[in-house]
Amino acid sequence: MKNTTSHYGWLTITLHWLSAIIIFSLFALGFWMVDLTYYDAWYKEAPHLHKSIGICLLFLMVFRFIWRKKQVQPEALKTHSPIERKAGHAVHILLYVLFFLIAVSGYLISTADGRGIEVFQLFTVPGFGSFIDDQEDIAGVVHEYLAYSLIALALLHALAACKHHFIDKDITLKRMLAWRKTN
Numbered sequence: 657m658k659n660t661t662s663h664y665g666w667l668t669i670t671l672h673w674l675s676a677i678i679i680f681s682l683f684a685l686g687f688w689m690v691d692l693t694y695y696d697a698w699y700k701e702a703p704h705l706h707k708s709i710g711i712c713l714l715f716l717m718v719f720r721f722i723w724r725k726k727q728v729q730p731e732a733l734k735t736h737s738p739i740e741r742k743a744g745h746a747v748h749i750l751l752y753v754l755f756f757l758i759a760v761s762g763y764l765i766s767t768a769d770g771r772g773i774e775v776f777q778l779f780t781v782p783g784f785g786s787f788i789d790d791q792e793d794i795a796g797v798v799h800e801y802l803a804y805s806l807i808a809l810a811l812l813h814a815l816a817a818c819k820h821h822f823i824d825k826d827i828t829l830k831r832m833l834a835w836r837k838t839n
Contacts, residue, residue, distance in 0.1 A: 659727040663831050668727065671720045672832060676810065678713045679755070682706060683807050707766055708776045714759045721752060735826050747813055754806040761802060764795035 658665040664672075689702035732741045766773050767783030768791040774780050788794065820828035 659730060661728055661731050663730055665727070667723065669832060669834075671716070671723065675713070675717060675720060678709065678716070679806065679810065682709055682713065683803055685709075686803060704774065707762070707773050710759065710762055711773060711775045711781055717752075717755055717759075730831060733826050733828065735824060736828075744816070747809060747816075751806065751809055751813065754802055754809065758799060758802045758806060761795045761799035765792050765799055768792035768795070 657667050659668055685702060685706050689698065689706060692699045692702060732744075736744075763773070763781070764787070767781075768786045770783050770785040772780040772783040786792075817829045817832070820826050821830070
């Protein structure tokens, strides 16, 4: 379950891939739903689904961040250059920062009118209303550009993993695909 200095534990791996699937799914849903018109069947349901999944992902990401801080991280491979190590670390930090900023901007969009966010009709995240003029519109633009940035950075992250696997032929990708010790 836990990480070691040589590999990731199954919980870290599961959180990584589950987060990735949800983030890309939310991006696709958001991209699709902004073009819906009032007469589309999903006009009200798609935003509700997007917000509910987004709030659940926020809880998951908070847990993931705490889990990451409490776990030992596998050591970088000796074949990784100092620049690769620093770039990898910076990308991981930026992925977390972008995600949390997207969550905050999404919250500011959804609660600008003072209403809370209903999460799958199970509970409500309270809304505090507008803090600035045109909050919904400004936060919407920020949310959109941050989402594009997060997806671009996640794709770069995936390409780097593929580079390590197919070109460098090291175990970087394998460590995030299997929770058993790899050589």
